[in-house]
Amino acid sequence: MCVCVCFHWILGLLFVVFFPCLLFFMLLLHFFCLFVLFGFLLRGAAVFGIRNSIAWRRMPTPIWTLRFIHPQGFSRHYSVRHRGEWWRRHSLVWAACQWRFVYAATRAAFALSAGWFAATTLGASVAFCRTLDTPEYLIPYYLRDVTTRFKHYASYRKRGSRSKYMTVEDFVRALLASKDNDPLDPSVVESMTRLFTELDADGKTYLSLTEFSFLMLLLTAKREDLRVLFFVLDKDRVGSLSLDEFAGVLRGLGRDMNEAQLLTRGQKNGIVRRLFGDDGQSRCSFSQIAETVDALNEKVWTAEFRQIDTEHNDRITAEQFGKLIANHMIGRHLPFHIVDNIRKLRGSGETVTLEMWIGFHRVMQYADALSEAVELFTSSGLPLRRNDFNRAIRAAGLPPFADAELDLIMALFDRNADGVLEFDEFISVMRQKLSYHYSYRGDPRTKKNLPVRFFECVGEVLSH
Numbered sequence: 001m002c003v004c005v006c007f008h009w010i011l012g013l014l015f016v017v018f019f020p021c022l023l024f025f026m027l028l029l030h031f032f033c034l035f036v037l038f039g040f041l042l043r044g045a046a047v048f049g050i051r052n053s054i055a056w057r058r059m060p061t062p063i064w065t066l067r068f069i070h071p072q073g074f075s076r077h078y079s080v081r082h083r084g085e086w087w088r089r090h091s092l093v094w095a096a097c098q099w100r101f102v103y104a105a106t107r108a109a110f111a112l113s114a115g116w117f118a119a120t121t122l123g124a125s126v127a128f129c130r131t132l133d134t135p136e137y138l139i140p141y142y143l144r145d146v147t148t149r150f151k152h153y154a155s156y157r158k159r160g161s162r163s164k165y166m167t168v169e170d171f172v173r174a175l176l177a178s179k180d181n182d183p184l185d186p187s188v189v190e191s192m193t194r195l196f197t198e199l200d201a202d203g204k205t206y207l208s209l210t211e212f213s214f215l216m217l218l219l220t221a222k223r224e225d226l227r228v229l230f231f232v233l234d235k236d237r238v239g240s241l242s243l244d245e246f247a248g249v250l251r252g253l254g255r256d257m258n259e260a261q262l263l264t265r266g267q268k269n270g271i272v273r274r275l276f277g278d279d280g281q282s283r284c285s286f287s288q289i290a291e292t293v294d295a296l297n298e299k300v301w302t303a304e305f306r307q308i309d310t311e312h313n314d315r316i317t318a319e320q321f322g323k324l325i326a327n328h329m330i331g332r333h334l335p336f337h338i339v340d341n342i343r344k345l346r347g348s349g350e351t352v353t354l355e356m357w358i359g360f361h362r363v364m365q366y367a368d369a370l371s372e373a374v375e376l377f378t379s380s381g382l383p384l385r386r387n388d389f390n391r392a393i394r395a396a397g398l399p400p401f402a403d404a405e406l407d408l409i410m411a412l413f414d415r416n417a418d419g420v421l422e423f424d425e426f427i428s429v430m431r432q433k434l435s436y437h438y439s440y441r442g443d444p445r446t447k448k449n450l451p452v453r454f455f456e457c458v459g460e461v462l463s464h
Contacts, residue, residue: 146216149174150209158206165206168196174212175300176307187312188303195299198270213255214263218271218293219300220435221253223365226293229253230286240283243276249289271296298358305357318350319343321357322412325433335425337415345411356405364430369396374423383420386410 153174154164166174172184172192199211229252233245241249243264250260264272268280271292275284306312308320316324322342363370373396378384384392389409390400401409410419413426 146213147209149177150212153180154209156206163208165208166212167206168193171196171207171212172303176304178307185307185310188307191299191306192303195296198274201269210259210262211269213259214250214269214271215296217250217253217255218296221293222368223290223293224368225253226289227286230289238283240285242283243272243280246272246276246284297361301358301361302354305354309354314354315351316357318345318348318352318408318411321345321352321408324357325412325429338412338425338429341412341414345408348411350404350408352404352408356402359399360401360405361434363393363398363401364434366396366398367427367431367434370398371427372396378423384423385419385421389421389423 150166151164153170154166155170156165156167157163158165168189169184172178172189173180173182175192176188178184195215196207199207199215201211226249229249230241233248233252234241235245247260247264250263251257255263263269264280268276268278272280275288275292276282304324305314305316308324309316319342322338322345326338326342370393373392374384374389377388377392382388386406390406393400400406409426410421413422413429414420415422415425
């Protein structure tokens with residue numbers, strides 16, 4: 001019975017994970033099987049109890065059973081001539097004990113089956129965490145870092161080599177986290193081709209893992225980290241770095257020594273040549289590095305926007321805005337209420353321009369400073385409402401959001417529709433969006449196993 005119930009529970013969980021659309025039919029089938037199983041179980045329990053009662057009352061008295069029934073001083077209290085009478089008097093009690101055993105076994109079977117039913121029901125709730133009409137909001141788990149992303153999208157393999165390389169189309173899909181079968185906008189591919197050419201150090205129209213990782217390193221670098229590394233490595237205090245010192249910046253951001261030397265001493269890509277000249281003898285200032293990183297980020301943000309702007313009018317809907325923010329939540333599911341809020345934005349009529357999209361990212365690049373300002377405000381125990389959030393942005397020395405942007409943020413991250421912003425979740429989502437979920441420094445991302453993710457998802461559903 002235990003094996004059967006466990007097997008059914010595992011089967012139900014597999015159906016939830018891989019075949020959520022068949023979950024309803026699976027539940028009907030298992031309800032029927034449980035009904036038949038309980039019928040046979042009750043019938044067998046009744047027959048077992050009745051037959052044992054009759055059989056034990058008619059059978060001759062076994063001496064060894066009497067000793068087990070009353071082991072303490074049986075021979076002293078009961079003589080041999082009284083043993084038969086004693087057995088007949090207590091045979092009904094013995095049969096009742098047998099019936100209690102069957103009843104306990106039946107109750108245990110019911111408990112296990114109830115547990116299976118509860119697990120399957122909660123599994124159905126888990127299926128609603130990634131509902132059938134919103135799979136595009138969720139990003140596959142294999143895109144959790146730069147190496148797995150490169151291996152997934154790279155499609156070209158040189159003859160006699162096991163290494164894979166990226167074409168222009170692979171490069172664009174990897175940056176946008178697009179699905180393999182999604183068509184790419186020709187204008188997006190054309191605009192990203194120049195960036196692709198700048199990264200291609202050897203000019204063979206293919207990108208290696210090292211070249212792609214270099215771009216992702218610059219895209220995810222924080223301005224404050226770059227500033228600190230720049231002034232630490234500027235030992236002569238001249239306000240500029242040489243190419244060798246810039247290699248130290250790359251190592252400080254997380255690249256190992258061999259990769260940093262390969263990017264700076266070997267064949268130099270267009271970005272390195274722009275900063276340090278074709279011969280690598282020039283020096284660059286911090287403002288030049290910051291401007292280069294900002295330009296790279298703006299190119300990627302523009303490509304993200306125009307890939308979803310099918311009408312090419314530099315405007316997208318509110319629902320598309322939510323999808324763009326959620327598109328880089330790599331390695332974990334979105335909170336259920338955010339998915340639900342994105343769905344509610346459908347048909348709202350609100351729009352977001354390209355300028356608003358880029359300005360939104362400019363502000364969120366300073367998420368750490370914004371978090372400190374908000375923590376000072378929320379430490380008083382007051383809820384963070386719409387106008388309070390903009391005041392916190394001003395207190396951090398950042399330009400406030402426009403009213404339309406602020407309305408969309410509240411619509412996405414208001415859990416209970418009470419006008420209170422879930423700031424922790426907002427910052428968490430935006431940090432992953434801006435960092436593409438890549439981090440070369442700090443603690444590695446902790447991987448959650450299936451049971452942990454299962455119970456977290458169930459708790460998220462039950463809380464609604």
